[in-house]
Amino acid sequence: MAYIIGSILIVIALIITGLILRKRIYDVVDQYEAWKMDIIGRNINAELSRIKILNLSGETQDKFEAWKERWEHIVTKELTDIEEYLFDAEEMADRYRFSKAKKTLAEVEKILQSVEVAIEEILKEVDELLESEEKSRKEMEHVEPTLKELRKKLSQTRYQYGKAESYFEKKLDELTKQVASYYELVDDGNYFEARELVEQIRVSLDTVEVRLHEFPHLFRMCKQELPSQLDDLLTGVKEMKNEGYRVEHLAFEKEIRNYQQKLLHMVEKMENGDMRNAEVIIEEIEERMKEMYQLLEKEAIAKNYVDTKMPSYQQSLEEMTASFSNTKEEVEQLQKSYYFEDSDMEKYLTLEKSIAKLNSQMEAFVSEMEQKKVPHTKLRLEIEEGFVEIEKLEEKHEEFKKRIHNLRKDELEAKEKLTEMRNQLYYIQRKLKKSNVPGVPTFIWNLLETASEKNHRVVKALENQPLEMAEVQQALNDAKNAVSYCMEQTDLMLEQAYLTEQVIQYANRYRSQYPLLAEKLAEAERLFRNYEYELALETAAKAVEEVEPGALKRIEAYQEPIDN
Structure with missing residues (x-):
């Protein structure tokens, strides 16, 4: 029983699946049928009839017939075939031959897409033809007045062009012939060829217009103004030479004549319509003339x-x-x-x-x-x-x-300094003689003798012939240092001797009370009499400081105002 029910369910499932697949085929058939009807409903003939405003001859007629033939083939053959394909696909679906139905529908889609491409190409070519005609016509509306205006300008100002008038006249005639050729192509329906010719005419016309505009100025510069300026410059160079200016080394005369020849050659070329390098030559000559004037100035x-x-x-x-x-x-x-x-x-x-x-x-x-x-x-x-x-x-x-x-x-x-140092030594000797010290230590006499010897060396250096000031300065510095040191040591010795006397006199008040002090003072007095003032001062000061600390500072304080 279960097998029977299972079999029944399978059959039902297959039937349902078949119905679904058949329904899908029908839907696609309906979709392609609608696509076909849409194509048929398009007014392609009306689009093609747009070119009837053109001259249906020559290239245009050939294209029109090709487009019309292609469209008729689509309608009568390809779309008719699509109808049969769709009918076959439905029959195959009814028979549950879904695989073949799908292949048939795929072929239908391919045909429909091909038809769409063909229609798009037809409409595109129609648009291109119409646009080409329109652009050419509008450009010719500009070309012809411009050509007429240029011919008028050349006629009115022919004196500015010299022999080049015939060259420009010839160019304008050539353009006029090309314009006539354009209209012939249009009359023959060859609009694309006419479009190419219009492009050529426009480029040539722009070139001629620019040249006509630039030529008078360039021609006048090369034929009149620059030659005149070069003549003036050459005359000026000759006048400067006659007036004594030295300009021969500049070699301007030869250079100026070369420029004059170059301009003559350029004028000849321009009269034959060749304007190439004219601006370059003019700029070169003008710049060089400016440099020449600057050098002459x-x-x-x-x-x-x-x-x-x-x-x-x-x-x-x-x-x-x-x-x-x-x-x-x-x-x-x-x-x-x-x-x-x-x-x-x-x-x-x-x-x-x-x-x-x-x-x-x-x-x-x-x-x-x-x-x-x-x-x-x-x-x-x-x-x-x-x-x-x-x-x-x-x-x-x-x-x-x-x-x-x-x-x-x-x-x-140096001599003044030597005299000054001699006076300083004399002053030291007088100071020593006037002092009340028992005697002068030997080292002081040695210092005085050394200073005197160094002064004598200065004298010897000053007596040399020729006089070498470097040697004099060296001897002078040595003598100056010796005298200064002698003065310092003499003053120090006298100060020590005087202070020793003051310390001994001050310490005498304690001599009777302190036997040790008395003994040290006696030693200090012995050293003092032997001219050993530094040791005498040290001995006396030490003795009195032991009895009365700070006594030496008070004695020194009392001595300073006396010295000053």
Whole structure:
């Protein structure tokens, strides 16, 4: 029983599945049927009839017939086949031959898509043809007035074009013929070919229009203005040469004639309609003429500078030479009495060589002026450099003069210092004699003797011929240090001796009370009498400090106002 029920359910399921699949086939058939009817319902003939406004001949007629034939084939053949395919698909679905039905429907879809592409291509080509015709017609509406205007302009201003008038007339005639060819193509229905010709006409017309506009100016520049300017420049160069300006080295005359020939050749080319490089040549010549005028102006300014500054330059050099000559004589005299350092002699010889070089350059400069070959710009540069060099040499000369003058000044200052140190030694000796000390320690006399010897060395150094100031300065510094040290030690010795006396006198009040103190004071007095003042002071001070701490400071405080 279960097998029977199962079988029944399977059959029912198969029936239901079959019905569903058949329903799907029917739905697709209905969909494709609607697609087919939509295509049939499109007014393709009306779209094709749009080109009837054009001349149906030639290329246009061929295309129209091809489009019409293609559309008729779609309607009568391909869409009719689709109807049969759809009927077959329904029969196959009824018979549950779903696989074959699907293949049939796939073929229908392929045909429908192909038809859509074909229709799209037809409509696109129709649009392209109409757009091409419209664009060509509108561009021709601009071309013909422009062509007419250019011919009018050429006729009214033909004097500005010279022989090139025939070239432009020929170009305009060629364009006129191309316009006529355009209308012939249109009359023959060859709109795409006409479109290509319009493009060519427009490009050629733009080129001719630009050239017609630019030609008069370029032609006038090459034929009249630049040749005239070059003639003026050439005349100016010749006049400057006659007036003494040195411009031969610039070689402008040859260059100007080359430019004149280049312009003649350019004019000849332009009269034949060849405008290439005209702007480049004009710009090149204008820029070069500007440079030429600048160089000529520079030469004129340089000549004026040379004529104006040459006398003052010669005078400055002569004054510098004369001044150095005086210095040279002074150096020769001073060398007999003074020793010159190598660095000083090097500066002196460098000055001498530099001034001699400037004088040699001046001789060459005068020769160049007389020969009249060297440009004034170069001469000006030489004068300017000469002025700078003279200024530097004057500064160095002044420094050197101060240096040699300082030699005598240093000698006088050294002698003054020597006298001062001798007075200081004399003062020390007087101070020692007037002091109440028992005697002068030997080291003080030794210091005095050393200082005197060093002073004597200064005298010897000053007596040398030639005088070497470096040696004098060294001896002077040694003597100065010796005298200063002698003065310091003498003052210190006298201060110690005087303070020792004060300490002993102060400590005497305790001598009877403190036997040990009395013994130390006696030792201090013995040292004092033997001129050993430092040890005497140390012994006495130590003794009194043991009895009365702080006594030495009070004694020193009492001594300072007395000394001052």
